Amino acid sequence: MDLTWSAAEQDFRQQARVWLSANVPGSPLPSGDTRAGFAAHLEWERRLFEARWSVVSWPEAFGGRDATLWEWLIFEEEYYRAGAPQRVTQNGIFLLGPSLFEFGTPEQQQRLLPRMAAAQDLWAQGWSEPGAGSDLAAIRSRAVRDRAAGGWRLSGQKTWTTRGAFCTHLFGLFRTDPEAQRHHGLTYFLVKLDAPGVTVRGFERLDGDEGFAEVFLDDVFVPDQDVLGGVDQGWSVAMATTGSERGLTLRSPGRFLSAADRLVEAARAHPERAAAQRDQVVQAWIDAQAYQLFTLEQVTAISEGRRIGAESSLNKLFWSELDIRLHQTALELLGPEAELDGPWSRGFLFSLAGTIYAGTNEIQRTIVAERLLGLPRK
């Protein structure tokens, strides 16, 4: 056991802290899930990229710093501590990015990763459909071979696509073998949202922002070069991506450590209400530390070449439920002010999504039960 940071890691933290304190906007940007706010966030993303902070763990050739996972954790801690803006490029960088590194051809990596890092291409996720949510393998959107044109023709409908109305590209699963059942015969495609035949309709989420979209595809041509990981191999590629989403890379401990610190500050600012909420405040703070300690153990395992596999479901259950409890406690501290539109009420509404996206918590509990505990399948 050694829970200290090396001199190089401390130096990395210091660099990040200095840059963030000089560059993080003084007042919060408008929500990145609105059209105007998204544009403001893109400017921020491009500043991050120019200073090489947008994808710290990626190779330098693709715009990163070759940072270790440890350094990535440090950067995330500093990022949230500095109150820096939400990452509207997140779905590309944290979900598609890891899949491109694992399954992409060198040509795909060269062509796609630098533009993703620079926030030139903005990626939306195309998993769910009206008839396929938790049961992702039930998707019906299909891709038909167009041999003459050297590609595929995609038709169908994707939905709950985060920031789909503002993004330029979509990654998602389509059925390429209509005879195959369920997990078989699916292919992972990379689709331009300005291609002929694509219609995107944004719609409001619970918080009133146009953060959702449905994407209609009507005979949309996608060239062979935009198949990721091989025809009919889409399920394993997609599962690698959802693994990252549930686990560490989507929600680093830094996010909750900083939220817990803000909660403690709110409690100090409202001593008259804090008395009744003291246990909840302290427990939220404890749980944020517990999540960090859990991830330190996990990153050690990953650094030593072990895979965390189904354990990422435990991350997802823990952080998503912590996030709701933490925000509920903050709203209690605000008393009658809780109903106002503000950072805590917005954070609370967003926390309610956390137990749904990236695979509902019910799905995660089943994964924990069957794959970690070895309980029999239904």
Added chain:
Amino acid sequence: MRFRIAEDDAALAAAAAGLLAKEVTPQEIRAGWPGGSAGRVDAAWRRLAELGALGTLVPEAADGLGLGLGLDENALAPLLFELGRSGLPVPAAESIAVGAPLLAAAGSPLLAEVLSARLLLTAALDGSGPVPFGQRADLLVLEAGAQLRLYRRDELELEPVAAVDGSRALARLRRPPDGGGVLLAEGPIAVDRARQRGVLGTAALLVGLCERMLDLTVDYVRQRRQYGAPIGSFQAVQHALAGAAGAVRFARPAVLAAAWSQASGEPAAAVATSLAKVLASDAGRLVARTAIQCHGAIGYTTEYDLHLYAKRAWALAAAWGGPADHRELIARELQLTRVG
């Protein structure tokens, strides 16, 4: 940064695990209950002593017999995971984590007797509460003022008290000791250090107990059939157990981190330790309750073994400060002051 149990520490825990798996069946736990033959418990404890486990935190050669292993809290936590898992009714935290290193530091001539398990040592630092294993211990470390003193049982007036976990052999002091005893350590720093080790040891025992209860329950729900299917295939049962498993899985690294903080003399060790105890205690209560519920009526009997572990979990959740006590301690560190 490396969050992994060191090889030497893991080796000690593995050796203890192997021994305990052989020596401690539910029969040994039941032997620690009133009317049982405590000799079976003592025999297993002696085997652990032969392994050197009782001297984990004792410097090598401090006892003159070479029973000290000279390890630190990083070794203590994994060892006590295994002792907790075994359910052996012994003062593991009180003796290995708290008492033995105090006797060693004070140069007590009784250390060798303790490390070889000829004398049973326990500790109680909170003054008013019942003394764990007070009915069986030969030697007791008690807090008196800002001192930690070692008493022989004949220097104290101890009366047995009944407990939910009968194997805890609780006793209460009829009155505070009137003189006597031998000074082991004094001053708030020394007392805090000893207390933190007791808290840490108890949290580690809880993690092991939780893992044992989970294993028992997973085995049961895989076999037990209702409506023509194993009940472990039902979502309600699966999800309850997933929640319980998560609580343990998050408590475990917190205990290891607290051990590291103590061993490294970190200023944040007190908070890290309280944090670990909150998580381990809450996990203990959740897992015990979930395990009983998933078993159904058989879980609500004393013929079946689950109660031996569940009752221990309830006892340890409250011992060395319950979750509310430790949240309070952290609240003070976070400067969340009480109003009114």
